Amino acid sequence: MKLCSSLLLLLGLFIASFSYADNAMTPVVSVVNVETSNPAAYRQYLKDNPGIFEALGAESGGTCTTVSGHRYPGQAFAFSFYNDASSAFKAATKFSQTPRNAELEAISSVVSAEFYAVLKPFTLPSGFERRYQIVVNDASAYIAAATKLEKAMQDNGHKVEVGIFQPMGNGHQKANLLDVRIFAVEPEVAGMMVNDFLQRKAWALEPYGEMLATIESLELDTFEDCVQVYTAN
Incomplete structure (x- = not known):
């Protein structure tokens, strides 16, 4: 019965993703x-070799280095991104069958691969980002509340956006798991936003409370330094 319930929850999340599209x-x-022993060199290699993304048919691509909340050293x-x-699946299959690059392997080693469907789009470029993975009891309600909180943050001077993703094919995971990113671009922007939340600003309480009401558990919490290094157009 527990397995059946989990499958139904996962099916509901798939349906939610298509309803938002x-x-x-x-x-x-x-x-x-x-895992990389030299994050700067790994980032620079991808910047200098955009053909890696082009060969896979990506619309855009980039890299992120975990600043805080590492699951392993050198994360x-x-x-x-694919339309x-x-x-995305075709590109990943091609990547899995491509011989490893000696230069890239000298500074990094592949740990795992996974997919994420975009449930709530965003327009800000990659930059300094707060990332959460959460289990929710109502994906649609969470997305609606997050959209409401995003507007409240923007109306109160924070140039941020919320992106919400559905993990797919990332190994063992809980049903109704969402991957959430707050795009702040600059560390200072993220810091100002966090400061307002720590001070429990009145404008944030209602939408933040609506979000919390849908959250069952927090599975991951990181800060990441990201940069886009390729775009097809």
Whole structure:
């Protein structure tokens, strides 16, 4: 019975993702997690070799280095955006069958790969980001509350956006797990936002409370330094 309930919850999350797409194709992000002894060199290599993303048919791509909340030392990842799941899966299959790059392997090693469907879009470029992974009891309600909080933050001077993703194919995970990113671009912007929350500003209490009401557990909490290094156009 427990397994059946979990499967139903996961099915409900899939349905929620398509309902937010307005019958359009849902963008998907392909992520390759790595361990690197030299994060700066790893980032620079991807900057200097955009053909890696181009060969996979990505619309855009970049890399993130975990600043706080590491799951392992030297945690970083490369990300590639695709217009739909078919393109992302095809690219990942091609990547898995491509011989490893000796230069890249000298500074990094692949830990895992995973996909994320974009449930709530965003427009800000990659930068300094707060990342959460949470288990929710109502994905649609959480997205609605997060959208409301995003507007409240923007109306009160914080140039941030909230992106919400559905993990797919990332190994063992809990049903109704969401990956949430607050795009702040600059560390100072993120710091000002966090300061307002620590001071429990009145404008944040209602939408933040609505978000908390949908959260069952917090599974991951990190800060990440990200940069986009490739775009197809």
